[in-house]
Amino acid sequence: MQNTDGKKPQNSPQWEIIIRTQGNRNNYLIEALYSIALQNYKNFLATIVAHTNIKENILKIKQILKNFNGILNIKLLVLEDTSLKRGAPLNLALNKSNARYISFLDDDDVLYSSMGNELIKEIYNKKCNFVYGNSYFLKQSSREKYYYSLEKLKGFGEEIKITKLLTQNLMPINSYIYDRNIFETIRFDEKLDLYEDWEFLIQLACTKKLNPKYLPVPVSEYRIRSDKTGSFDQNASKMKLSAEYIRKKYKNVKFEIEFEEAKLIYGDPNGMYNESIDSDFSILLEEIKSLKRDRQKILENHSNPIWLLKRFILTLLRQKLA
Amino acid sequence: MKNLHIQVVLYNSSAYIPKLIGGLELLVTNSITVCIHFLNNSQNREDIELIKKINPKFNYTIDQNTQNQGFGKAHNNLFDEYKSEYDEYFLILNPDTLVFFNLLEEFSKFIKKIPDNWGAIELKQFPHEHPKVYNKNFETDWVSGAACFFKTEIFNKLKGFDDNIFMYCEDIDLSWRLLDKGYKIYHCPFAKVTHLNTNLLPDRDSDFEVFYSLVGGLYLRYKYSNNTAYKSFKKYIQTEAKFKDIRKEVFNEFNQMKTNLTNKEISKYSKCKYDKFYNDGNYAKHRW
Numbered sequence: 001m002q003n004t005d006g007k008k009p010q011n012s013p014q015w016e017i018i019i020r021t022q023g024n025r026n027n028y029l030i031e032a033l034y035s036i037a038l039q040n041y042k043n044f045l046a047t048i049v050a051h052t053n054i055k056e057n058i059l060k061i062k063q064i065l066k067n068f069n070g071i072l073n074i075k076l077l078v079l080e081d082t083s084l085k086r087g088a089p090l091n092l093a094l095n096k097s098n099a100r101y102i103s104f105l106d107d108d109d110v111l112y113s114s115m116g117n118e119l120i121k122e123i124y125n126k127k128c129n130f131v132y133g134n135s136y137f138l139k140q141s142s143r144e145k146y147y148y149s150l151e152k153l154k155g156f157g158e159e160i161k162i163t164k165l166l167t168q169n170l171m172p173i174n175s176y177i178y179d180r181n182i183f184e185t186i187r188f189d190e191k192l193d194l195y196e197d198w199e200f201l202i203q204l205a206c207t208k209k210l211n212p213k214y215l216p217v218p219v220s221e222y223r224i225r226s227d228k229t230g231s232f233d234q235n236a237s238k239m240k241l242s243a244e245y246i247r248k249k250y251k252n253v254k255f256e257i258e259f260e261e262a263k264l265i266y267g268d269p270n271g272m273y274n275e276s277i278d279s280d281f282s283i284l285l286e287e288i289k290s291l292k293r294d295r296q297k298i299l300e301n302h303s304n305p306i307w308l309l310k311r312f313i314l315t316l317l318r319q320k321l322a
Numbered sequence: 323m324k325n326l327h328i329q330v331v332l333y334n335s336s337a338y339i340p341k342l343i344g345g346l347e348l349l350v351t352n353s354i355t356v357c358i359h360f361l362n363n364s365q366n367r368e369d370i371e372l373i374k375k376i377n378p379k380f381n382y383t384i385d386q387n388t389q390n391q392g393f394g395k396a397h398n399n400l401f402d403e404y405k406s407e408y409d410e411y412f413l414i415l416n417p418d419t420l421v422f423f424n425l426l427e428e429f430s431k432f433i434k435k436i437p438d439n440w441g442a443i444e445l446k447q448f449p450h451e452h453p454k455v456y457n458k459n460f461e462t463d464w465v466s467g468a469a470c471f472f473k474t475e476i477f478n479k480l481k482g483f484d485d486n487i488f489m490y491c492e493d494i495d496l497s498w499r500l501l502d503k504g505y506k507i508y509h510c511p512f513a514k515v516t517h518l519n520t521n522l523l524p525d526r527d528s529d530f531e532v533f534y535s536l537v538g539g540l541y542l543r544y545k546y547s548n549n550t551a552y553k554s555f556k557k558y559i560q561t562e563a564k565f566k567d568i569r570k571e572v573f574n575e576f577n578q579m580k581t582n583l584t585n586k587e588i589s590k591y592s593k594c595k596y597d598k599f600y601n602d603g604n605y606a607k608h609r610w
Contacts, residue, residue, distance in 0.1 A: 030422070034516045035449050038341060038420050067423035071344035110449045113518050143458070146511045149451055152610045221449055 013045035013073060015116050015177065016099035020049045020089040021107035023057030025229065026064055028108035033064075035221075036105070037072045041116025045099060046074045049089035053080040087188025087196040094180075094187060103177045104197070108223055111174060115219040119177040122215050129183070130204065130212040132176035133157065133219035141226040155222060159214045162205050163261045166250075169198035174220040182209050189249075194235070194242040202246070206253060325355045326426070327404060327412045331396040332362045332369040335417035338518070339369060343378045345420040345516075350427055357381040357407070361400045363390045369417075393467065394483030394492035401482055408474040416468040420516040422448075428512040429471065436460065441476045441505030442497065445469040447517040454606035456509040463598055463606035465507045467493035469515040476505060484545075486582045488575075490531065491538025494605050495545070501596040533568050540576040543599060545583060547592035551599035558603070 017036055021029050029048075036046055050061050058078055065074055077096065079089045090104060101120050105111055119131040134157030140147035156172055165171065186203050188196045204210045257265075330342070346358060358380060362370050370384050385403065387396060397414060415421070422428075425445065432443070436459070444465035456462040467483070470493070480499050483492040497507050536559055543552035559565050559572060591597075598605055 031448065031514075034420060034422060034514075037345075038418075038516050038518055040337075067348050067350075069348065071341055071348065071420065112449065148511070149453075150609055152451075152453065 011043070013043050013099050015041060015044040015101040015103070015120060016093075016097050017044060017046050017103050017105055017111065018049065018090055018093040018097075019046060019105045019107055020051060020086075020093075021061070023050050023052045023054065023061050025108060026060055029061070030064060030067075032105055032107050032110055033068055033072060033074075035110035035112070037068065038113045039111070039116045040114050041120060044073065044116055046072055047077060047093045047097070048074060049077045049079055049093050051079045051082065051084070051089040053082050085190055085193055085196070087190045087192060087200075090196075091187045091190065097180065100179060100181055101177050102180045104173045105220075106174065108229070109172075109174050110221045112218050112220060114217060116177070118215060118217045119219065122213055123177065123179055126213055128211045128213040129179040130176060130210055131178075131215055132171060132212065133215045133217045135172045135175040135219060136221045137224055138221050139224045139226075147223075147225060152221075157214075157216065160212075161258075161261045161264060162210065162212070163257050163265060165201055165212075166205055166255065169195060171198075171201060172220065172222055173197040174222070178204070183207060192242050192245060193238040195239070195246060196242075199246050199249075202250060206250075206255070208256075323354055323409045323411070323430075325357060325407070325409050326351070327408045328356065328358045329397055329400045329412065329414050330358060330360050330417055331393060331400070332360055332417050333364045333390065334366055334369065336368050336372050338418040339372050340376065341420045342415075342417055343373070343376050345423075347379050348423045349421060349425060350423055352427070354426060355381065357383070359383045359385070359400050359404050361385045361387060361396050363387050363392075363396050365389075392488035394487050394489075395485045397467075398482040398485060401477065405474060405478060410475075411471050411473050412477075413471050414467055414469070415515070416517065418518040419469055421469075422514045422516075425513045425515065428514075429510060432460075432508075432510045432512055436508060437506060439504070439506055440508055441473055441480075441500035441503070443471045443508045443510050445471070446509070446511045446514045447519065448514045450517060450519045453608040453610045454604075455609055456511075460508045460510065461506060462509045463596075464494045464497035465509070467496075468517055468519070473505075476500065476503075479503075486579045487538055487541060488534065489538075490534040491542055494538075495542060498546070498594055498596045502594045529568075532565075533572060536565065536568070536572045537575045537579070539603065540572070541579050542597070542605075544576075544580055545588060545591050546594055546597040547588055548597060548599055554601075555599075555603070 019029075019032060023029075033046065036044075048061065048065070050058055052058060061076065065076060068074055077089075077092055079092050081088070094102070101116075101123065103111075103115070103119075115133065119133060122131045123129065135155050137151075137153045137155040138149055139151040139153075140149050142148075156170055156175060160170065183204055186200070186207070189199050189203075190196075192199055328346070332339075335342075346356065349356060358378070360370075360373060360382060362385070367386070370386065373382070373384060383404070385400070387399075391399065401412075429443070429445070433440070442465045444462070447466065447469060452466055454462060454464070480496065480503065482496070484495045487495065500507055539555055540552070540559070543555050559569055565572070600607070602608075
């Protein structure tokens with residue numbers, strides 16, 4: 001499974017996890033790093049992009065990284081131009097990456113240990129180029145000097161059609177791994193204040209090479225904190241502006257969709273596809289199967305009134321079906 | 323504290339050993355001498371060979387068991403072997419853990435905040451945190467044995483874990499006995515270990531854990547003479563369709579275990595005020 005790209009040296013990391021940080025929430029960064037340190041997949045690199053021009057922050061990050069010597073293969077990049085937006089640090093890492101498989105992680109979130117192994121195996125075996133899994137939400141409330149976890153819920157994790165990916169910002173940036181060989185030139189849009197991760201997925205889809213696969217395994221965790229320090233809490237006006245920018249950018253882009261997907265968007269207002277009749281029919285069939293099973297049990301005693309009643313219902317159902 | 327002794331019981335743990343040792347070597351110890359006591363519960367000696375090959379920078383001992391004794395008994399044996407060297411408290415760690423480098427600093431700060439009558443302090447498992455509730459004073463209903471500090475003298479006085487329990491629930495049993503003797507038990511959210519336990523996710527269960535949790539669950543209810551809880555748990559196992567294939571083995575295992583309990587012991591534990599059996603099968607209120 002590992003070292004599948006013959007062009008690269010044997011020990012070159014095959015999977016790169018790109019973590020962006022501003023160096024001002026290092027307690028979270030430490031957790032993010034520990035969450036990837038126990039990955040079952042062995043041949044990977046964690047690239048930290050410090051997007052800051054504050055020397056003290058960079059020094060603190062370097063100090064933290066010393067505590068991972070020998071347990072985590074880490075590369076540190078620094079992007080000092082803080083006028084650049086959220087996509088820029090990710091692009092810097094992509095420009096310098098040699099790994100075939102790429103995933104992203106914000107410094108306040110975590111990846112689960114089996115993510116690399118499970119998702120990369122799927123890319124390799126199923127010949128797909130983009131695999132994603134289940135992402136969990138951890139709701140936390142702030143207490144004195146620590147966060148108290150209130151609730152853990154399964155968040156995103158479902159088979160989705162490309163149409164849905166194009167129109168809804170659903171998939172967390174930390175829930176997938178993609179094959180960079182297929183999407184070598186795709187980069188984050190650096191004009192976006194927010195939603196750069198969603199727009200990145202739209203770009204992948206627009207190449208028409210995107211072959212996504214959902215694997216129902218836990219891969220990552222998103223924190224939602226009561227003091228709004230998590231990346232989940234965003235500025236409403238920036239959200240609106242970013243969504244508007246994306247709408248304008250793709251306004252005239254044409255995209256072929258499957259017939260089945262069109263049905264999902266426009267529904268079945270005239271009842272042309274009779275899906276409700278199909279489902280009623282399946283319920284009836286299930287009921288009949290169940291009654292047949294009961295009938296087998298009661299066959300020895302034909303005078304049993306319950307059996308007679310059930311036989312009567314069965315006859316009625318048959319008539320209804322006919 | 324001048325010395326910290328850490329107990330690790332191994333069972334075909336080679337995949338985790340390099341990170342376990344790597345993490346322990348990076349611990350900020352502030353002149354505390356760390357010594358790890360490994361005990362191999364498996365007849366496969368691969369784990370031992372790997373540790374020798376890595377040759378950790380800290381002091382360590384390696385022992386080999388003649389048979390798999392299970393979690394609690396193996397830790398008890400390790401404790402009996404080396405307790406004379408232990409300081410006021412010692413740490414039990416699972417092999418599939420990676421300690422945070424600041425664990426000892428955080429733990430030292432924590433014990434200064436709490437009353438001294440503690441018997442056990444579990445560390446925060448990360449990223450799969452156990453969902454049981456702890457209050458604002460960090461007190462909790464039971465402590466997990468996967469990463470937990472124990473007071474040496476108290477562990478000794480209580481004779482450690484219940485040897486009858488092969489795996490799972492031995493930590494709950496010890497927690498109740500600690501509480502019953504008047505000691506406090508705590509959850510420390512500041513001192514953390516990464517632990518590969520995906521079973522703590524809301525929709526995940528491993529067959530292995532289910533089996534031993536059912537056996538342990540029956541045993542605890544029987545040992546602490548909670549007849550209502552015992553009967554309803556027994557009925558749950560007997561009737562729940564998902565246990566169809568393991569039901570018989572669960573009861574066989576439990577029947578063997580309970581023969582080791584004397585009536586005198588049962589009578590003693592029946593007086594314990596801290597056994598908590600919730601209707602959902604848990605031993606504490608859960609946050610999720």
